[in-house]
Amino acid sequence: MKTSELIAKIKEKLDKDALEITETPFDDILIEINKDEIISVMETLKNDPELKFDSLLNQLGVDHKERFSVIYNLFSFSLDRKITVKAYLDRENPEISSIESVFRGINWFERETFDLLGIMFTGHSNLQRLLLPADWEGYPLRKDYAFPDQYHGIDNRARSNFK
Amino acid sequence: MLERFNVVNRLEEDPALLLTRLDTALNLARANSVWYLLLGLACCSIELMQTGGPRADLDRFGSLFRATPRQSDLLIVAGTVTYKMAPRLRRLYDQMADPKYVIAMGSCANCGGLFNLSYSVVKGVDLILPVDVYLPGCPPRPEALTEALIKIQEKIKKEKYLLKKD
Amino acid sequence: MMPGDGRDPGITDKFATQEMVLNMGPHHPSTHGVLRFILQTDGEMIVHVTPDIGFLHRGLEKIAELVPYQSFMPFTDRIDYLASLNCNLGYAVTVEKLAGIEVPEKAEYLRVIGAELTRMASHFIGFGALLLDLGAVTPFVHALRERERYNDLIEKLCGARLTHNYVRIGGVSHDIPSGFKEETMRYIDHLEYEFIKEFNDLASFNSILINRLKNVGVISREQAVEYTLTGPNLRGSGVSYDTRKDDTYSIYDRFDFDIPVGKGMFGTVGDSYDRYWARIEEITQSCRIIRQALNQIPDKGEIRTKLPKAFKVPEGEAYVRTECPRGQLGFYLISDGGKSPARLKIKTGSFSAMTIIELISHGVMVADLVAIIGSLDVIAPEIDR
Numbered sequence: 001m002k003t004s005e006l007i008a009k010i011k012e013k014l015d016k017d018a019l020e021i022t023e024t025p026f027d028d029i030l031i032e033i034n035k036d037e038i039i040s041v042m043e044t045l046k047n048d049p050e051l052k053f054d055s056l057l058n059q060l061g062v063d064h065k066e067r068f069s070v071i072y073n074l075f076s077f078s079l080d081r082k083i084t085v086k087a088y089l090d091r092e093n094p095e096i097s098s099i100e101s102v103f104r105g106i107n108w109f110e111r112e113t114f115d116l117l118g119i120m121f122t123g124h125s126n127l128q129r130l131l132l133p134a135d136w137e138g139y140p141l142r143k144d145y146a147f148p149d150q151y152h153g154i155d156n157r158a159r160s161n162f163k
Numbered sequence: 164m165l166e167r168f169n170v171v172n173r174l175e176e177d178p179a180l181l182l183t184r185l186d187t188a189l190n191l192a193r194a195n196s197v198w199y200l201l202l203g204l205a206c207c208s209i210e211l212m213q214t215g216g217p218r219a220d221l222d223r224f225g226s227l228f229r230a231t232p233r234q235s236d237l238l239i240v241a242g243t244v245t246y247k248m249a250p251r252l253r254r255l256y257d258q259m260a261d262p263k264y265v266i267a268m269g270s271c272a273n274c275g276g277l278f279n280l281s282y283s284v285v286k287g288v289d290l291i292l293p294v295d296v297y298l299p300g301c302p303p304r305p306e307a308l309t310e311a312l313i314k315i316q317e318k319i320k321k322e323k324y325l326l327k328k329d
Numbered sequence: 330m331m332p333g334d335g336r337d338p339g340i341t342d343k344f345a346t347q348e349m350v351l352n353m354g355p356h357h358p359s360t361h362g363v364l365r366f367i368l369q370t371d372g373e374m375i376v377h378v379t380p381d382i383g384f385l386h387r388g389l390e391k392i393a394e395l396v397p398y399q400s401f402m403p404f405t406d407r408i409d410y411l412a413s414l415n416c417n418l419g420y421a422v423t424v425e426k427l428a429g430i431e432v433p434e435k436a437e438y439l440r441v442i443g444a445e446l447t448r449m450a451s452h453f454i455g456f457g458a459l460l461l462d463l464g465a466v467t468p469f470v471h472a473l474r475e476r477e478r479y480n481d482l483i484e485k486l487c488g489a490r491l492t493h494n495y496v497r498i499g500g501v502s503h504d505i506p507s508g509f510k511e512e513t514m515r516y517i518d519h520l521e522y523e524f525i526k527e528f529n530d531l532a533s534f535n536s537i538l539i540n541r542l543k544n545v546g547v548i549s550r551e552q553a554v555e556y557t558l559t560g561p562n563l564r565g566s567g568v569s570y571d572t573r574k575d576d577t578y579s580i581y582d583r584f585d586f587d588i589p590v591g592k593g594m595f596g597t598v599g600d601s602y603d604r605y606w607a608r609i610e611e612i613t614q615s616c617r618i619i620r621q622a623l624n625q626i627p628d629k630g631e632i633r634t635k636l637p638k639a640f641k642v643p644e645g646e647a648y649v650r651t652e653c654p655r656g657q658l659g660f661y662l663i664s665d666g667g668k669s670p671a672r673l674k675i676k677t678g679s680f681s682a683m684t685i686i687e688l689i690s691h692g693v694m695v696a697d698l699v700a701i702i703g704s705l706d707v708i709a710p711e712i713d714r
Contacts, residue, residue, distance in 0.1 A: 201358055202356060203362070204362070204363055204384075204385065205362070205385060205407070205410065205709075205710060206407060206410035206491055206492055208362075209410060209411065209454075209491055210490075210491060212473070213473060213477065213480075216470065216473040216477070217473060217474050217477065218474075218477050230357075230358035242385075243387055245383075245385060245386055245387065247384050247386070248355060248363060248384045251355055251384075255356060277403065277404065278387050278388075278392070280391075280392050280395055281387050281392060282388050282391065283387065283388055284388070302491050302492065304490070
């Protein structure tokens with residue numbers, strides 16, 4: 001179906017939950033929502049028989065300098081379309097509900113976003129570091145991260161002059 | 164061939180008698196059966212596998228791979244070492260029995276390589292282990308790894324470890 | 330208690346057993362890389378598996394924010410080192426889409442030929458390592474012999490055996506050398522008509538292999554979609570979805586090829602044998618694509634569009650998915666108009682495949698767990714990046 005028809009359909013299903021639905025270049029749809037509505041929006045998108053976005057492709061967190069955002073990519077086999085859902089979070093206390101109850105496969109994606117960016121997912125069953133050692137300090141993907149000089153006595157300074 | 168190994172042959176007197184130094188004979192046996200530990204961390208491990216594979220064969224030098232550190236003489240660090248893996252690597256090295264040797268294979272094991280900009284990579288495995296041979300390349304060709312093994316063999320042949328040290 | 334599940338009902342009912350915790354540590358004699366599993370077992374049966382990852386986490390996503398766009402290409406080699414050309418291609422397609430760069434015809438054909446050759450070479454190690462884990466050493470060496478011929482071919486094309494760095498943003502780096510077309514034709518004829526038949530006679534229809542792989546690690550269609558499996562893992566469960574056909578990129582719409590789907594050849598649909606067989610069938614399809622590309626490639630043409638020295642990508646976001654041998658590789662690129670990306674997220678097929686191991690390994694034996702991990706064809710740098 002055409003993108004404009006799909007946008008109209010999603011608008012009527014989501015009603016007032018979505019802040020803004022736009023068509024981005026490359027034939028893609030971006031839905032911006034308030035972070036408190038995330039569970040209800042995801043449930044509607046997954047369970048509605050006309051939309052059926054039941055495959056969660058990707059989840060990532062982004063550090064814009066004044067705030068954070070969390071982005072989800074969903075895919076529907078029946079419509080053969082993918083969409084993007086975005087929610088903004090504030091800088092001092094970034095937290096959002098976990099959607100593990102809706103999509104079971106998002107467990108590790110949320111752990112990785114917590115590990116690298118420090119975004120808290122409330123309601124997650126096991127929110128611990130995934131990729132870095134358990135006693136690592138700091139969140140590396142943040143823009144103001146300072147690389148540590150040493151880790152347990154091993155020198156961590158770069159040995160090349162790449163600029 | 165016998166001159167190269169400092170072996171004196173008294174073939175005229177008794178064809179079954181060979182004289183040599185004990186060190187030489189032992190080193191000859193040790194150098195031609197260097198068993199290496201299968202420690203493939205990243206991309207260099209594929210070149211390690213292909214060096215042990217059908218074309219550039221490490222088996223003709225007497226080297227096999229062993230899965231356990233207790234039975235190996237040589238540790239080939241093939242790939243990037245991260246901080247999470249570093250304690251395990253040190254433990255594997257400590258579990259090997261003396262005399263043991265280490266080849267740092269590839270740029271990542273020599274000095275951190277391509278990943279000098281990274282926060283979680285150990286910049287060179289010689290910050291954790293003592294290294295005998297550094298092998299550059301990203302990844303090094305099988306011929307280069309064979310040359311590194313031959314250098315280890317030459318190092319072994321020069322050792323004198325039966326003498327009492329004062 | 331069914332006969333054949335390893336328990337004698339008369340004896341074990343009287344014993345009180347205790348679970349033990351075993352560590353299948355980061356160093357183990359398997360070729361999938363540094364992965365760690367913590368097993369809770371009741372004798373030989375597994376009760377729970379917890380994967381522990383991160384032993385090869387090199388921070389590629391942070392490095393992407395520090396280096397310019399063209400300089401990130403060698404790092405994409407190391408995302409999946411057995412299929413570097415496919416990862417290079419995915420990154421180049423993403424940046425070109427966001428910046429609106431046209432790629433010349435000849436470069437597109439060269440990219441497709443390189444990508445399909447690399448797909449086949451990656452599958453050799455994929456199913457070769459599975460067989461090695463199960464104890465069959467000889468077929469692995471047969472597969473390595475074919476991969477050595479691939480190494481020679483690709484070295485003639487771009488100079489490297491393993492981490493190619495061949496694709497550039499706007500084209501490729503080297504032109505087709507003389508004699509390459511004939512040699513590649515001979516190679517794929519040998520693969521399609523001789524090697525696959527020989528390998529199937531040697532290993533694929535061996536009754537021991539069939540008994541070890543059938544009905545082991547069954548993933549149903551709903552589970553595969555829920556946990557976002559992609560690539561041969563998804564197709565082995567009966568879902569016919571291939572990014573090259575259904576979300577096409579580059580010039581794949583000009584070629585005619587089929588998509589092999591698991592049909593439950595010897596057991597249920599979605600078991601380990603189906604995933605193994607999907608990879609064997611993909612080799613034939615890749616040979617078809619290469620043959621058509623070699624017949625259609627233009628003799629003369631540019632191989633690279635010129636880019637400005639300080640190359641900047643306009644502001645915007647794009648999510649582009651390409652088909653790599655281990656699944657679907659997605660690059661989510663956010664650009665703020667500068668020389669390096671503002672955020673690059675790499676989503677790989679092995680990451681999702683690791684999440685499903687916990688689900689499907691209740692009540693299997695430890696040896697079956699090895700078969701499951703091998704049939705999903707995971708590799709450590711794709712999981713950890």
